[in-house]
Amino acid sequence: MSNPALSTIHDPRSALPHAVQLRGVWLRLGREVILRGLDLDIPAGSGVTLLGENGAGKTTLLRLISSGLKPTRGEGRVLGFDLRDGRAVRDCVHLMPVDAGLYPDLTGEENLNFALQMHSLKGDAASALRRVGLERAAARRVRFLSAGMRKRLALARAHLLARPITLVDEPFANLDDAGRQLTLDLLGELSGRGVTLLIAAHEPQLARQVAPRALRLASGVLSEVDYGGQ
Numbered sequence: 208m209s210n211p212a213l214s215t216i217h218d219p220r221s222a223l224p225h226a227v228q229l230r231g232v233w234l235r236l237g238r239e240v241i242l243r244g245l246d247l248d249i250p251a252g253s254g255v256t257l258l259g260e261n262g263a264g265k266t267t268l269l270r271l272i273s274s275g276l277k278p279t280r281g282e283g284r285v286l287g288f289d290l291r292d293g294r295a296v297r298d299c300v301h302l303m304p305v306d307a308g309l310y311p312d313l314t315g316e317e318n319l320n321f322a323l324q325m326h327s328l329k330g331d332a333a334s335a336l337r338r339v340g341l342e343r344a345a346a347r348r349v350r351f352l353s354a355g356m357r358k359r360l361a362l363a364r365a366h367l368l369a370r371p372i373t374l375v376d377e378p379f380a381n382l383d384d385a386g387r388q389l390t391l392d393l394l395g396e397l398s399g400r401g402v403t404l405l406i407a408a409h410e411p412q413l414a415r416q417v418a419p420r421a422l423r424l425a426s427g428v429l430s431e432v433d434y435g436g437q
């Protein structure tokens with residue numbers, strides 16, 4: 208059943224104060240209830256870090272916001288579009304998955320160009336590869352790249368697409384120190400361009416540099432985290 212309050216507040220054609228709004232969202236996967244009645248408001252252009260133990264449901268929540276999973280109950284909108292409108296949601300949301308989500312048989316450059324085509328965007332794949340230190344991987348198939356190189360490639364893709372809502376699942380995993388700094392730089396640039404960031408991470412001290420508000424997901428429920436001036 209639709210939630211009248213949500214439906215009237217954010218029509219897609221009206222001003223868009225919220226990038227993400229969830230109301231009473233439940234999600235069950237198989238026999239397990241992962242999300243239990245979540246309410247969430249993320250203002251457009253803000254940055255949020257999503258914390259939680261292994262298996263807490265962070266990836267599941269990111270998949271729901273990118274319309275890869277449907278709520279069992281409740282409803283949500285991204286930039287005013289109903290989560291059930293998969294096409295509209297996929298156009299404004301990019302999810303960088305924990306495993307990078309690349310096409311293994313395409314080269315690095317082909318992966319970037321394909322992503323640009325999917326969004327009818329123009330962009331300079333070669334310079335994006337240079338930016339993440341992968342110029343030599345441009346012509347190599349992704350299946351031959353290391354986990355950290357794939358992460359860098361996925362980061363280049365997220366930066367190139369610069370979707371208004373960018374969801375990033377564990378961006379710091381598999382990266383060396385320079386890679387983590389590069390990640391902060393590129394995500395910081397996206398944020399500076401007004402992109403809304405939601406970052407699932409186990410490194411709050413890193414993530415908070417680009418996504419200062421923190422939420423913790425535990426037992427299927429979200430709560431605000433107070434860093435207490437640290």
Ligand SMILES: Nc1ncnc2c1ncn2[C@@H]1O[C@H](COP(=O)(O)OP(=O)(O)OP(=O)(O)O)[C@@H](O)[C@H]1O
Nearest residue numbers: 236237239241259260261262263264265266267268
């Ligand atoms: N396709 C699926 N079918 C059934 N259960 C699933 C499925 N995918 C994930 N789960 C379960 O959902 C729960 C949440 O998983 P999720 O990957 O969202 O956690 P997470 O917080 O991202 O964990 P991590 O920090 O380890 O990446 C886990 O208990 C997992 O077993």
